[in-house]
Amino acid sequence: AQSVTQLDSHVSVSEGTPVLLRCNYSSSYSPSLFWYVQHPNKGLQLLLKYTSAATLVKGINGFEAEFKKSETSFHLTKPSAHMSDAAEYFCVVRDYTGTASKLTFGTGTRLQVTL
C-alpha cells in the first residue's frame, strides 16, 4: 500500500526567503509523485510531477522538487518566496500501473508568506 506523509502542517516564511515543504512517501513499486497547490476555495493546480525520469523536477512558478529514493522523499523547494505563494500544498503519490488509478494525498502543508 502506498502512503504519503507531509511532515509540516504549517510553514511560515518571509517574502524573498527560501521555501522548503517536506514530503515522504512509501510505495510498493516505482511511484509517480506530484505536488499540487490549492488556493482558498479553489481546485488543485499541478505544480510538478515525477514519473521516473530526471530526479530533479522543475515545475511552475519557480518551484522544484527532488526525488530521493534512498530517503523516500520528494521535498518541494523554491529559492525565494512570493506573497502569491501563500496557499495549501499537497504531496501526492500514485503507484504507476499503466492505467488511471487512485491517488493518495498527503494531509497538506499550509504555506504562509509574511512581509
Place this chain on the structure above:
Amino acid sequence: GAVVSQHPSRVICKSGTSVKIECRSLDFQATTMFWYRQFPKQSLMLMATSNEGSKATYEQGVEKDKFLINHASLTLSTLTVTSAHPEDSSFYICSASQTSGGNTGELFFGEGSRLTVL
C-alpha cells in the same frame, strides 16, 4: 492544458433537498473521473471513481444511495447529493484522467463546488 470545469462553484440548499454538481472535461475525453470531498483544513478524501458508461466504484464508508454519481458521456460526470443534511456541507472536487495511449496518470482537477446545507 487540459481543463476541468465544475458547476456550480457554490450552492446553498435547504435540508432535505437534492443538489447536483457537474464536472466536465472541456478539451479532452475522460473515461475516468474521480470525486473527492474536502473538509475544512483537511486533505482530499476520495469518494468514488466514475467510469463512463458503467456504475461508479465507491470508497468504503461512502453511501452510494446518498451520493449518486453518473458518468453518461466521456466529458461529463455528475454528483447528486440526495436529501442533503447540514453534515453534507463540504467542498466537493472532481478530477479527470486524460484518455491516451501513454497514460501518465496525471489528473486534472476542477475548481471545486462548495455546498452549504442549511
